[in-house]
Amino acid sequence: IAGITQAPTSQILAAGRRMTLRCTQDMRHNAMYWYRQDLGLGLRLIHYSNTAGTTGKGEVPDGYSVSRANTDDFPLTLASAVPSQTSVYFCASSDSAGPEGTQYFGPGTRLTVL
Amino acid sequence: GQNIDQPTEMTATEGAIVQINCTYQTSGFNGLFWYQQHAGEAPTFLSYNVLDGLEEKGRFSSFLSRSKGYSYLLLKELQMKDSASYLCAAFDSNYQLIWGAGTKLIIKP
Numbered sequence: 001i002a003g004i005t006q007a008p009t010s011q012i013l014a015a016g017r018r019m020t021l022r023c024t025q026d027m028r029h030n031a032m033y034w035y036r037q038d039l040g041l042g043l044r045l046i047h048y049s050n051t052a053g054t055t056g057k058g059e060v061p062d063g064y065s066v067s068r069a070n071t072d073d074f075p076l077t078l079a080s081a082v083p084s085q086t087s088v089y090f091c092a093s094s095d096s097a098g099p100e101g102t103q104y105f106g107p108g109t110r111l112t113v114l
Numbered sequence: 115g116q117n118i119d120q121p122t123e124m125t126a127t128e129g130a131i132v133q134i135n136c137t138y139q140t141s142g143f144n145g146l147f148w149y150q151q152h153a154g155e156a157p158t159f160l161s162y163n164v165l166d167g168l169e170e171k172g173r174f175s176s177f178l179s180r181s182k183g184y185s186y187l188l189l190k191e192l193q194m195k196d197s198a199s200y201l202c203a204a205f206d207s208n209y210q211l212i213w214g215a216g217t218k219l220i221i222k223p
Binding site (some may be wrong): 045106 | 118157162201209
């Protein structure tokens with residue numbers, strides 16, 4: 001069982017380019033999340049999905065979009081990348097969006113926007 | 115606003131005990147998590163507290179006081195592999211996790 005996989009592992013991107021970060025889980029978890037982690041700051045929620053077919057905005061959604069066509073996949077798209085989107089991006093999933101919904105994290109994607 | 119406070123960095127000696135504190139202010143409260151994150155890796159789950167008191171799991175214990183908005187993670191018999199960042203996170207009223215910036219724990223021989 002792989003758990004959660006993310007691709008690519010790292011990427012250098014020119015500003016203005018479009019980029020999709022991929023996230024796949026094989027645990028049949030209903031809820032999935034995208035976070036960014038920047039030095040000196042806590043993890044910040046970008047978007048989330050409580051179940052397939054639904055998505056919601058987190059704390060820092062601007063410049064990002066997501067889709068949840070099925071249970072396993074939750075891609076994150078940067079429509080037109082900007083340098084402030086340089087960060088480490090983590091995808092996570094949990095088997096409950098409510099109490100005791102422990103989140104399990106993918107290995108992360110390190111993105112640099114020049 | 116919502117806020118999680120924890121020390122930026124702590125240093126401890128191999129074999130010793132260390133306590134990492136976390137205070138939280140959230141709109142509503144539905145439980146508190148501790149995660150461990152080694153450098154360059156993903157966070158991994160350590161503990162979850164929703165009721166007041168101490169939860170013990172081997173060398174790691176976590177304490178919660180809801181009335182004080184306070185939690186701590188206690189690590190006993192420290193090992194070099196415990197060198198990592200420890201992240202505190204609280205569920206708010208919408209069951210979204212609010213994360214602290216993490217405490218970097220340095221273990222010295």
